[in-house]
Amino acid sequence: MPELPEVETVMRGISPALLGRRIVRAETYRADLRWPLPDRFADRLQGRRVLDLARRSKYILAALDDGWTWLIHLGMTGRLAVGALDATAEAVGVFARDPGGGRLGGLGPHDHVMLETAEHRLIYNDVRRFGAMDLAPTSEIASHKLLARLGPEPLSDGFDGAYLAARLAGRIFSLKSALMDQKIVAGLGNIYVCEALWRARLSPEKPAGQASRRQLAMLSKAVKSVLEEAIESGGSSLRDYRQADGALGYFQHNFKVYGREQRPCPRRGCGGDVRRIQQQGRSSFFCPSCQS
């Protein structure tokens, strides 16, 4: 489900229940997600206090009080549902389902990890199990195998037109591929890549090395604004998720091109129709008449 804005929103959503809290109980219901869970995973979470919550790319990083960091990736379908155990606890049911009913009473299909603090229960659910969890020493977290080669955060100052120009010079692969490549920029996925390219009026098929400096400056700005708006949308609609299904994870976002094949391009005065093509086995949505 999640790209950077959704992961950011999930992290903020679980923060009230986890940050500064002690994990008093932890259980796993299968030994593997995408990869095997660490040895004695539940035991190693149990009793730990969460000192810090952060996001890097699409990973959530929870620093624990024993010097280890709990790393979470939601894959395609991972969700973290939070519910209150104590009637006095703050209700922070981001992505919670059936909050008033039996949800907390027992496990549902594809619930793989559960933990409790004094006041809340948090359940990791992942239908396709492309998600991942790991434990790594906090002092070495940046060199974790999954994080070490990630490119810059798209919302950081280091991600700009000059960076893209340097990184893409001479490259023959497409702009779509470039933005999807986590080593070039970390945290984008299929949806926001399509949206950013539309916003920058650049074709997903354009060879990356052929984009001008000016176009790449526009593109970096488009990436930032698309993500910022999505985070803002997620943050502002956070409360709605208390009783919403996780399927709304993309925040009833009004995508301009994603999923809008054959519908009119929403750009004023364009008049074109959105097309869908396949690139690297993934769908790209774009408007051929205003994106080149």
Next chain:
DNA sequence: CTCAGCTCCTGCGGGC
């Protein structure tokens, strides 16, 4: 090194 294609897994919606 570069890049395209395959792969893991499950569920859903559309067409016949």
Next chain:
DNA sequence: TGCCCGCAGGAGCTGA
């Protein structure tokens, strides 16, 4: 109604 096919928001791995 039931079956088959294509598709799904990720990303590591393989091999040309």
